[in-house]
Amino acid sequence: MSWISKRNIYFALFYFTLAVLTLELGIRYIVLGEPRIFNYSSTSGWVNSNYLNVTRNDSHGSWQVSTNENGVRIAENQSLPNEYKFIILGDSFAFGEGVAIHKRFDYINANLADNSLNLGVMGYSPLQSFLRLNELGISSEKTKILLLVYENDLRDSVEYATAYRYRPILTVDGVEFPNTILDKLHGFFRDNSYLYYAFFSYVLKPEVKVEKSIDLFDNLDYINRQVNGSLHVIFHGFEANYTDTLMQSPFCSEVLCSNFLLSRHSDPGFYFENDIHWNAKGHERFSVFIDTILKNSNE
Numbered sequence: 001m002s003w004i005s006k007r008n009i010y011f012a013l014f015y016f017t018l019a020v021l022t023l024e025l026g027i028r029y030i031v032l033g034e035p036r037i038f039n040y041s042s043t044s045g046w047v048n049s050n051y052l053n054v055t056r057n058d059s060h061g062s063w064q065v066s067t068n069e070n071g072v073r074i075a076e077n078q079s080l081p082n083e084y085k086f087i088i089l090g091d092s093f094a095f096g097e098g099v100a101i102h103k104r105f106d107y108i109n110a111n112l113a114d115n116s117l118n119l120g121v122m123g124y125s126p127l128q129s130f131l132r133l134n135e136l137g138i139s140s141e142k143t144k145i146l147l148l149v150y151e152n153d154l155r156d157s158v159e160y161a162t163a164y165r166y167r168p169i170l171t172v173d174g175v176e177f178p179n180t181i182l183d184k185l186h187g188f189f190r191d192n193s194y195l196y197y198a199f200f201s202y203v204l205k206p207e208v209k210v211e212k213s214i215d216l217f218d219n220l221d222y223i224n225r226q227v228n229g230s231l232h233v234i235f236h237g238f239e240a241n242y243t244d245t246l247m248q249s250p251f252c253s254e255v256l257c258s259n260f261l262l263s264r265h266s267d268p269g270f271y272f273e274n275d276i277h278w279n280a281k282g283h284e285r286f287s288v289f290i291d292t293i294l295k296n297s298n299e
Contacts, residue, residue, distance in 0.1 A: 024195050036194075037065060040187025042179035044132045045167040047071050048121055060098030060272050070136055072119060075101050086116035087140055087229070089129035090148030091156075093236070094120025096283070098272055103280040109287040111294055120148075125156035126216070127170055130223045140229035146290075147223070149216070150276075151237040157216040165190065170214045170222055217251045224255050234293070236260035236286075237276065258293045260286060 037054065038046040048071035056063050066076045073095060074080065088094050088106060095118075096104035106112040119132055126149055133140065160169050166178035166186065178187070189196040224231050233255060235246050243259050246252065262278075262285060264271040270282035278286060 088118040092122040105283040143229040
């Protein structure tokens with residue numbers, strides 16, 4: 001191969017690399033204007049990045065995300081209490097997707113504001129929420145755990161792979177963790193590259209792996225048998241004709257369950273437009289609901 005041919009190859013590789021980097025940075029900071037906010041976890045699949053202080057610009061508008069050394073969402077420069085009566089577990093609803101943290105339900109609720117630890121992470125299944133609690137080494141003894149369960153947890157509890165994430169699932173043989181070498185590589189690139197995320201999500205479209213023999217209630221029962229504190233499951237977002245199935249289940253005959261009746265179809269004013277998540281008014285409504293169930297559980 002001649003020197004000129006080699007030089008052309010080097011130039012081609014250089015310009016290809018430059019184009020990829022330019023496209024990556026352009027998508028990240030110009031098109032989307034936001035960084036990735038997750039890191040891979042071999043225990044829970046993914047976690048909030050530590051020490052975040054970023055602005056998210058998405059369909060909800062512009063909203064701030066700050067986290068502490070454990071990836072717990074906090075107000076900027078906030079210190080969490082050393083002791084708390086409540087631990088809140090859940091997905092994007094617990095995290096407060098789309099809303100400023102000072103408008104999130106636990107921040108505006110007098111019973112929770114200075115007495116709770118919110119470990120919500122966007123996209124989590126109930127099992128992931130519990131595994132994250134254990135991963136952080138946080139004791140749930142002498143606390144009440146409020147576990148928020150949304151309608152999509154029926155699916156999230158049995159899917160090992162979503163469109164672009166691998167999550168731990170409960171199988172007949174125990175918990176199966178996403179901790180192979182390929183899982184780790186995928187997790188790294190997924191959480192650090194928009195191009196990889198787009199390619200994996202929209203081009204590869206991996207097949208979703210489902211463990212059909214383990215369902216949502218199996219997961220909730222597993223969590224209840226593992227926790228040291230008192231578990232209170234709060235269902236929300238389920239179709240009205242399914243709520244009786246939830247509340248009359250064998251699980252809810254043994255564990256405290258509540259159902260938050262609010263629907264984005266019949267109550268659109270409490271949700272972001274064309275989105276499943278509560279807006280600030282939705283969080284206010286849920287805060288009132290929290291007061292009611294806590295009062296009833298103490299009577």
